[in-house]
Amino acid sequence: MEGQPALAVDLHDVLIRFGDFTAVKSMNLQVGDTEFVAVVGPTGCGKSTILNTVTGLLKPASGDVRIFGRPLTGLNDQSGYMLQQEGLLPWKTAQDNVGLGLVFQGKSVEQARAQARPWLAKVGLKGFEERYPHQLSGGQRKRVAMAQTLIMEPRIVLMDEPFSALDVHTRRLMHRILLDLWQAERRSLIFITHDLDEAITLADRVVVMSAGPASRMVGEVKITLPRPRDVSALQTTDEFVALYREIWSLLGSEVEKSYATQN
């Protein structure tokens, strides 16, 4: 990767502080264009802090944040952010929620709807255009939220434990949809999770963070599993198990450390 100007995200020696509390220290994270990176770490290690830094919501106390080679000033206009809890507007239908960002951009409601409908179809919600969020299941709401983020065609997609509240089967379905969409239109993706299975299933590379405070990157593992991946068959392969062990050898001690500081 080094030497190529096309790095989508380049965090170099980033330090994030909240008052006296150091959340993230000497963080280095490079994400290539169209690369899918998963970030795992023990709870409270500042995973979300990294996303907020990439979005431009947080300014590092020191260090360098570059987006496609350019230093980040203000908000990052290349990124789309999918939050852990979906923030759909309960008074808007599924299609109006998907088109929300377009309306914010100044497009007319009709234009936004026309663009939103194919996106609902892409996430498997054709026929649900007129449903309100309360008429959708948890997994369906996640898909609306995913379409809402992706319709803006961000070059960098940030996802903060988006599927953590779902049951295992629904989560698998979401993985399949996400991988299909990503495969069809490759974007850079930073995916925060605490679920190792999820990280290995989805990503090109898994980055492991140390326990907080002052967390940093302790290692990374390239996921060599071939693509396109079969989400349901993947987990039982020897290769998958080997990768799981390798990442756990990095992560396990950090998780123990985080328990030790909490108790």
Next chain:
Amino acid sequence: MPRRTKVVVAQVAIVLALLLTWELGVRSGVIDSFFFPAPSTLVGRIKEWMSTADFWTDVGTTLVETILSFIVGIAIGTALGIWLGLNPFTADVVQPFIKIFNAIPRILLGPIFVIWFGLGLTSKVALGVTLVLFVAFFNTFQGVREVNPVVLANARLLRASKSSLLRHVYLPSATTWILSSLRVSVGMAVMGAVVAEYLGSSAGLGHLIAQAEGVLDATGVFAGIIVLSAFVVALDAVVDRAEKRLLVWRPPAAHET
């Protein structure tokens, strides 16, 4: 028999029993008809009124006053609620003043409004507005403050401008609160109009009642009260329909009673 029918039957039975006891009590002389005129007398009076043009002018006057107080009160209350809801500093500063204003028994402002605005429409609307305004204000304020932070964060991440946030997030959120208080607001608007009429006016249902009271005509007062109740029930039905239409997006359990 379905439960719903049973409930209605029980309700009708209670009303009939009450009216019958009342009617029989008056006819047998147990109840003094000077203080409690018989239901049949009241029906007769209302029928008589309905055949006169003056009565309909009174109803029309009160209706116009009610609607005007309602609209103006909601408009001012909502604007104030949004403004203060979005400006916590200003809200903290003016909070005690609002509390003081709200603590004034609004009915007592009636006489001052009559002095300021005369016997016509304006003094009635002014009183109604002071009553509706606070209901609308408190609910809007609450609605703006209690916007789900995740929804707000998400809208911001989708690059919503300030005016977009107001239009797509804050206002709809406040609307649900305003709508849920609509019934109270309508009641307040009617109360403002009628009380102001009662205090001094030349037309309206309050005026009708005041006139009957002036000649110790209990029949007129009772009949006026019945007409007013019917008036409020009719407005309530309109509000109910508006609410159902505007809150289709809500989960049914939340506003089913």
